[in-house]
Amino acid sequence: MxxxxxxxxxxxxxxxxxxxxxxxxxxxxxxxxxxxxxxxxxxxxxxxxxxxxxxxxxxxxxxxCFLADTLVYYRGPTSGFTASPTLPGCIRLGQEADRAALEGIARASFTGFFGHYHADPRLDPVAATEGYVQWASSALDDAASLVLVSETGGRLSGFLTAKKLNAKTWEILLNGVAPEFQRRGIYAALFREVGCRARLQGASEVLVSTQLANLAPQKVWTRAGLELDHALYTFHWWKA
Ligand SMILES: CC(C)(COP(=O)(O)OP(=O)(O)OC[C@H]1O[C@@H](n2cnc3c(N)ncnc32)[C@H](O)[C@@H]1OP(=O)(O)O)[C@@H](O)C(=O)NCCC(=O)NCCS
Incomplete structure (x- = not known):
C-alpha cells in the first residue's frame, strides 16, 4: 500500500x-x-x-470505513447486436463542436447521482458532479475513446463513451441523457449502437458497470442479453 x-x-x-x-x-x-x-x-x-x-x-x-455504493458489472456477447437502433433523430460520433452541449448533459444528468462521491456528505456535491463532466469531456480528447451522441429535435440529447479493453472486449464507460429527454428510449438506442459498432469492429463482448441502485441501465443491459459478472463495494474512510 x-x-x-x-x-x-x-x-x-x-x-x-x-x-x-x-x-x-x-x-x-x-x-x-x-x-x-x-x-x-x-x-x-x-x-x-x-x-x-x-x-x-x-x-x-x-x-x-462506510459503504458509499455498490458497483455491478455486466458482460455480454455482441452477437445479439444486429439491428440498428430505431430512434427518431440520429446517433453519430461526437466531435469538438459538441463539447459544450455534451458537458451540459453530463452536468444535468449526473447532478445528485447514485455514485459514491455524491453519497459521501463530506464531499462537495458540485465538485462531484464536475468530476463526471470532466470525465465525459475528456473522452473527446482521447483518440482511443469512442464518443457517441444522440440528437433529438435538432438538440444534443444524450451521449455514451466507450473504449476497447482488448481485441475481444469493449468497455462502455459513461452515459447520460438530458433529463428532459429521458424515458424515451434514447439510452437503449445508444447502447444498441455501441454494441453494433463493437461487433462490426470484431469485438465479441461488451463490459459495462453502474451502481446497483441505478435500475434504468440494468434493464437495458439484461434485455440486450448481458449478465451480471461481478460486483464491488465502494467504501470511504476519513482520517479525521
Ligand atoms: C440512465 C439513463 C442514461 C437512462 O436514459 P434514458 O434514455 O432515460 O433510458 P431509456 O429511455 O432507454 O430507458 C430504459 C429503461 O429504463 C427505465 N427508466 C428510465 N429512467 C428510469 C428511472 N429513473 N428509474 C427506473 N427506470 C427508469 C425506462 O422506463 C426504460 O424501461 P421501460 O422500457 O421498461 O420503460 C438516464 O437516466 C441518465 O442519464 N441517468 C443519469 C446518469 C446515469 O445514470 N448514467 C448511466 C451510468 S451507467
Missing part, C-alpha cells in the same frame, strides 16, 4: 484533499492498508472490495 500509484491525483485535485484508492480483497490487505492510512499523509481512502470478499468487507467496517 506504499505504492505511489494508489495516490489519486484526480480525486485529490477535485476535492482539495489527499485521496488514495485501493482494492483490498482479504483481511491482511485491509490491515496493511489501514496501518498505512492511519500513519500516512492521507485524508480520504476510496476502497473497492469484491462483494464475495465478505471477511475483508467486515474488516473494513470494523476499521471505520
Amino acid at each position: 506504499n505504492d505511489p500509484d494508489a495516490y489519486s491525483a484526480l480525486d485529490s485535485q477535485r476535492f482539495g484533499i489527499r485521496v488514495f484508492r485501493a482494492g483490498p480483497d482479504n483481511v491482511e490487505a485491509v490491515a496493511e492498508l489501514m496501518q498505512f492510512a492511519r500513519s500516512g499523509d492521507v485524508d480520504l481512502l476510496i476502497l473497492r472490495c469484491p462483494v464475495a470478499a465478505v471477511a475483508a468487507a467486515q474488516e473494513l467496517e470494523r476499521a471505520g
